[in-house]
Amino acid sequence: MRGLGEGLVQKPLTVAEQVANVLRESIADGSLAAGTPLRQDDLAERFGFSRMPVRDALRQLEAEGIVSIHPTKGAHVARMDTTEIREIFAVRELLESEALRLSVPNLTREKLDEAGHVLNQIDAEPNVGRWGTLNRVFHLALYSACGNARLLGLIEAHHNAADRYVRVLLSNLNYRSQSQEEHRDLLTTCRHRDAAAAVRVLRKHLGDGMATLAQAGPARKP
Amino acid sequence: MRGLGEGLVQKPLTVAEQVANVLRESIADGSLAAGTPLRQDDLAERFGFSRMPVRDALRQLEAEGIVSIHPTKGAHVARMDTTEIREIFAVRELLESEALRLSVPNLTREKLDEAGHVLNQIDAEPNVGRWGTLNRVFHLALYSACGNARLLGLIEAHHNAADRYVRVLLSNLNYRSQSQEEHRDLLTTCRHRDAAAAVRVLRKHLGDGMATLAQAGPARKP
DNA sequence: ATGTGGATTCTCGTATACGAGTGTACAGAA
DNA sequence: TTCTGTACACTCGTATACGAGAATCCACAT
Known part of the structure; x- marks a missing residue:
């Protein structure tokens, strides 16, 4: 890690x-x-x-x-089959939900604005290669106030592990606009300090991504 | 990891x-x-x-x-100060609660008996050095049916990271008997397939250990 | 034609060697 | 006596070298 x-x-x-x-x-x-x-x-x-x-x-x-x-x-x-991807997303959902729940009450206005800024960058970014990184930055900004550095480290590691597959998702235009909608919902609920709602949105966000990936079945063990 | x-x-x-x-x-x-x-x-x-x-x-x-x-x-x-230990235990509580919740419905009688056997071994084991390992084996046996190998890997890694400190706990006779009581409670609730109760016991188990450690304040950054 | 055996080649794991950066100790000056 | 500067020693990071094991390919036999 x-x-x-x-x-x-x-x-x-x-x-x-x-x-x-x-x-x-x-x-x-x-x-x-x-x-x-x-x-x-x-x-x-x-x-x-x-x-x-x-x-x-x-x-x-x-x-x-x-x-x-x-x-x-x-x-x-590393090859990852669909079951491994499912496992990663299950862990991500667990880790990130907790981090978000802990972080929301402590998020400063600066961090929230920073996250919003990243969202605009994603909209404006034509280079597909950077979406993955920006996506990670956005998520980590929202979790940053969770007060547990180790938890953040685990989340980052799992982002890295899944990044290849997430970028496949993001290169799909439809999914990208849906993802951005969910991102804005997430940011809004965080702004309202509604941790429970934020976690709900996040779970849906991750669940949708996982489902799309699993359905596409992009990686199988040979 | x-x-x-x-x-x-x-x-x-x-x-x-x-x-x-x-x-x-x-x-x-x-x-x-x-x-x-x-x-x-x-x-x-x-x-x-x-x-x-x-x-x-x-x-x-x-x-x-x-x-x-x-x-x-x-x-x-690696030196760990109390905040780092607190972080580890927070992550452990998160990971292990989830693993236990997922595992309990799928635990075979064999696994349950195996866990029970390990508990008896702990009681009979005079060598302090082995309690830590047996402790880990017991916990992992209960989580083994969670169906997520990655989650299990993370749990094992965090056990290893905290092992030094847990062994300090276990070498304390009072704590050891209390720990064993909680272990048996845990096993019983698992046998009854009561995942919610099992998770409650586990949370208390980990929380107690953490509190004892934090109170003892065994490690400070120099 | 196909299967088996051996030799060659490829790649890794480990050992040894060298250069660079850092900490420390000692000597000299204030 | 104390502070500072320089030189030495120590440790790591990286390069090069060698031996062992695995995979592959070709020849030969069936």
Whole structure:
């Protein structure tokens, strides 16, 4: 789980972390599809570093559930079948509902405005690749006042794990407008400090996304 | 997060994993106290391997939240202050309540008997070091039928993270007998298929433990 | 034609080596 | 005596090197 207890102390950025960041984004935006083998040599050569930092990066990504590693057989972008996606969304619903419930009473006007601003950015953003990130920023802004850093860390990790599939959703225009409607509902209920209603909207939001994904059946185990 | 998606395929046991296992246990049983620096050279020499597998092991343990690593400054057993412990227990309560709720209707008699057997083992076990493990086995047995492997993985990880502190609790004789009473209540309600009551007992169980820990104030940030 | 055996190749895990950054201790000056 | 600056020692991050195991492919036999 990335960034759980690591407070605010800024650490030197190691090569391994840079590699991990690039790989994470490449996997999230789909340029590295599920199942793609990740050869240490290839990656090392492509990035211009040795295999060691690449190894570290892969281990880190494995911990995040984004790649899976088999000793002596190598690493590949984690495949997720529909049951695994269902599991992730079930966990997300659990974690995010709780975070939202705790956060709503403590949300500052600044955070709410920030979330609203992100929504406008999503509407204005033509680049499909950025919607996923903005989507995550919006959600995390609403949870940010929950007072439990560990909970936030888990939520972020699960966002990362599901990001690939959510972006498939978001690239669908119909779903995107529906998602934005739900986002605005969510923000409104938060503004009214109605935590119960907000949680209801969130549950529907996540449930709809999951249902659409499960129906499309985008990923099956080979 | 250890053992999330790694199904049942048995992988070759790498040196790094062995080192990680030994370190995890040493940290859990208290022989490596919070804050203890973990020098790669020392560990490599002690285990008789080179630094590389040790590095891998440390990264893995960092992902589990058991050690923290600062680039260029090294690794040390993660310190947890009371707020962090509170956070962990809040997350545990959330995760385990849900898992229990989902699991209770599907628990087989075999699993229930297995859990009961573990309780008797705890009573009979004179070795303090093993209570922590047995405690975890008991809890996971009750959640095992929840149908969400990812949720179980998260629960196990958080057990590991909190293990050090829970063992401090369990070494207290009074608390141990109280804990066992609650365990038996929990098992009884599960046998009656009363999920709501089981969750109530579990919440009290975890809440009591947390309160005792927070009151004792065993760990403070320096 | 198909199945089996072996050798080659590929990839990973681990060991060793080197350079850089950080902390510390000692010496010299105020 | 105390503070500061410099040099040394320590530890980590990264690179390179080597050995082992797995997968693949081709040849040969059935």
